[in-house]
Amino acid sequence: MSTHELYTKTQVEPNWQIPASGSARFSWEYDEGRDRLLALYQKGKDKQWDGAKRIDWSLEVDPYDPLGTPDEAMTLYGTPHWAKMTDRDRGELRKHYTSWQFSQFLHGEQGAMVCAARIVESAPDMDAKFYSATQTMDEARHAEIYGRFLHEKIGMLYPINDNLQALLGDTLRDSRWDMPYLGMQVLIEGLALAAFGMIRDTTDKPLPKQILAYVMQDEARHVAFGRMALRDYYKQLTDAELREREEFVIEGCYLMRDRLRGVEVLENFGIARKEAEELSEQSEFLTLFRQLLFSRIVPCVKDIGLWGKRLQKAYVDMGVFEMGNSNLDLLMSQDEEIAEQLDRERFAQEEQERVAEVESAIADGA
Ligand SMILES: [Fe+2]
Ligand SMILES: [Fe+2]
Numbered sequence: 346m347s348t349h350e351l352y353t354k355t356q357v358e359p360n361w362q363i364p365a366s367g368s369a370r371f372s373w374e375y376d377e378g379r380d381r382l383l384a385l386y387q388k389g390k391d392k393q394w395d396g397a398k399r400i401d402w403s404l405e406v407d408p409y410d411p412l413g414t415p416d417e418a419m420t421l422y423g424t425p426h427w428a429k430m431t432d433r434d435r436g437e438l439r440k441h442y443t444s445w446q447f448s449q450f451l452h453g454e455q456g457a458m459v460c461a462a463r464i465v466e467s468a469p470d471m472d473a474k475f476y477s478a479t480q481t482m483d484e485a486r487h488a489e490i491y492g493r494f495l496h497e498k499i500g501m502l503y504p505i506n507d508n509l510q511a512l513l514g515d516t517l518r519d520s521r522w523d524m525p526y527l528g529m530q531v532l533i534e535g536l537a538l539a540a541f542g543m544i545r546d547t548t549d550k551p552l553p554k555q556i557l558a559y560v561m562q563d564e565a566r567h568v569a570f571g572r573m574a575l576r577d578y579y580k581q582l583t584d585a586e587l588r589e590r591e592e593f594v595i596e597g598c599y600l601m602r603d604r605l606r607g608v609e610v611l612e613n614f615g616i617a618r619k620e621a622e623e624l625s626e627q628s629e630f631l632t633l634f635r636q637l638l639f640s641r642i643v644p645c646v647k648d649i650g651l652w653g654k655r656l657q658k659a660y661v662d663m664g665v666f667e668m669g670n671s672n673l674d675l676l677m678s679q680d681e682e683i684a685e686q687l688d689r690e691r692f693a694q695e696e697q698e699r700v701a702e703v704e705s706a707i708a709d710g711a
Contacts, residue, residue, distance in 0.1 A: 346496065348492075348496070348502055351495070351496065351500060351501055351502045352502050352503070352504055353441070353444070353501060353502070353503050353504070353609075353613060354503075354504055357504045361510070363514055363517045363518060364518070365517075366518060366519070366520040367467055367519070367520035367521070367522060368467065368520075368522075369466045369467060370466070370467055370468065370469050370522075372469060372470055372471045372474070374470075374471060375471055377471075378470070378471060378472030378475070379470075379472050379573075379577075381573060382472040382473065382476055382570070382573055382574075383472055383475070383476075385476055385566060385569060385570055385573070386472065386475045386476040386479060388566060389476060389479030389480065389483070389566055390479055392562070392563070392566070393479075393482065393483075393486075394486075394559065395486075396486055396489060396490040396493070396556075396559070399555075399559060399688075400490065400552070400555050400556060400559065401551070401552070401555065401691075402493070402497070402552075404551050404552040404555075405552075406494075406498035406499070406550065406552055406553075408440050408443075408498065408499050408500055408501075409436030409437065409439055409440050410436060410439050411439070411440070411443040411498065411499060411550065411553065412439075412443055412544060412547075412548045412550055412553055413548055413549045413550050414439055414442070414443075416435075417630065418630045419435070419438065419439070419442070419630075420442075420607070420611065420624055420625055420628045420630070420631055421438065421611070421624065422628075422630075424624060426614075426616065426624075438610070438614065440499065440501060441501070441503075441610045441613060441614070442607060442610055443499060444495065444499050444501040444502060444503055445503045445607050445609060445610050446540070446544075446607070447491055447494060447495055447499065448495060448502045448503035448504070448505075449503070449505070449506055449509060449605070450491050450537060450540075450541070451488060451491035451492055451495060451502070452504075452505040452506075452509065452510075453509065453533055453534075453537050454484050454487040454488040454491055455484075455488050456509075456513045456516075456529065456533065457480075457484040457487070457529055457533070457534060457567075458481055458484035458485050458487075458488060459517070460516065460517065460525040460528070460529035460530070461477050461478075461480040461481040461483075461484055461525075461529075462477075462481045463517065463525045464477040464480075464522075464525050464526065465477045465478050465481060467522040467525070468522060468574070469522065473570075473574055476570055477570070480566070480567055480570065483563045483566075483567070486563075487560050487563070490556055490560065491556070494552070494553070494556060498552065503609065503610075506604070506605055506609065507604075508600050508601070508604035508605060509533070509601075509605060511600070512528060512532070512533065512597055512600060512601070513528070513529075513533070515528065515593075515597075516528025516529055516532075516533075523574075523575060523578055523579075523590075524593075526571050526574055526575055527571075527575065527590060527593065527594070528593070528597065530567060530568065530570065530571030530575075531571050531575070531594070531642065531645055531646065531649070532594065532597045532598070532601070532642060533601075534564060534567055534568065534571070535568070535639075535641040535642035535645055536601055536605075536638050536639075536641075536642065537564075538561065538564050538568065538641045538680075539637055539638045539639065539640050539641045539642075540638060541557045541560060541561050541564070542557075542561065542640075542641075542680070543634065543637055544557055545557035545558055545561060545683070554687070555687065555691075558683050558684045558687050559684050559687075561680040561683070561684065562680060562681050562683075562684035562685075564680065565677040565678075565680045565681050568641070568645065568673070568677060569677065571645070571649075572645060572648055572649055572673075575649040575650075576648065576649045576650060579649055579650040579651065580650065587650070587651060587653065588653060588655070590651055591651050591653050591655060591656045592655075594646055594651060594656060595655065595656055595659045598639070598642065598659065598660075598663065599659070599663075601638070602635050602638070602639075602663060606625045606631055606635065607625070608621045608622055608625055611624065611625070636663070636664055636665055639660075639663065639665040639668055640665075640668050640671060640676075641673070641676070643660055643665050643666070643668040643669045643671075644668060644669055644670070644671045644672070644673045645673060646669075647669040648673060652669075
């Protein structure tokens with residue numbers, strides 16, 4: 346079914362165009378790649394998987410409770426609005442929130458695909474082009490999977506959030522070749538990864554859990570790539586150039602923290618924007634969620650060498666400064682391990698069922 350029939354808004358532009366700026370670059374050096382980057386490229390090739398096969402799409406999803414979200418985690422919980430709602434209304438609200446959240450994931454994945462393709466085009470070195478080509482494919486698979494989940498299991502999509510779109514636009518309009526890395530690989534992917542992780546670790550529903558665990562396995566490589574490429578490059582930049590990048594990060598972080606919280610959903614339930622913003626601001630759960638959203642960005646930014654005074658101050662202000670000390674490598678290896686563990690469990694279960702089937706067939710025969 347056409348996505349346009351499933352959007353919550355009746356009018357969504359069919360396309361969005363951003364004029365390209367900056368150079369396409371060729372390199373004639375094919376044999377001098379950095380070992381660590383080439384190893385990541387190899388891993389990118391080895392670890393491709395097919396969402397149509399690896400994910401069990403026969404699992405049913407209740408669109409009115411797709412993630413098993415507890416009442417207390419709903420923004421409206423404890424407000425007069427919540428008290429007035431019937432069970433049916435609350436189910437409808439859960440459906441909208443999941444649709445909103447996963448739609449932002451979906452649009453973000455498309456953004457990641459376009460940015461990865463841009464990096465193929467603009468990065469000066471062949472090793473980065475090779476690697477980014479695998480990432481482009483990864484992001485296409487992710488967009489396919491989130492799109493399928495929304496179309497088949499939820500039946501409703503939200504348009505891209507204005508502020509996410511603005512950040513994506515800023516990232517793509519910039520002619521400096523490192524900006525798609527910084528805007529997309531570090532900021533947007535960092536946020537997305539934290540959000541994926543929180544849902545992966547709290548949902549008790551098997552289908553979304555599979556989707557998130559497997560997508561995160563790929564994202565661990567993407568973050569590693571952004572870190573490697575930027576750490577090398579930022580060592581060569583002047584202080585003034587570094588400060589410019591830090592400003593971009595600060596602005597992007599505030600924007601995502603304050604403007605990406607599903608106010609659109611509440612508006613669709615007849616709550617005026619101002620009140621919707623206040624309710625989101627007051628929600629304890631959302632406040633915690635918004636802080637945790639930075640768990641992947643802060644250590645990454647610090648690691649690539651953007652750790653000037655102003656940036657540190659901004660993170661203190663947001664209450665996320667301490668996150669700079671978390672171990673990104675450990676988080677990433679856990680992401681990979683969780684996906685593999687999930688495969689093992691599912692495989693063991695299938696194996697058991699198969700053995701039981703064979704045994705009963707033998708018993709029937711006897
Ligand atoms: Fe992705
Ligand atoms: Fe990614």
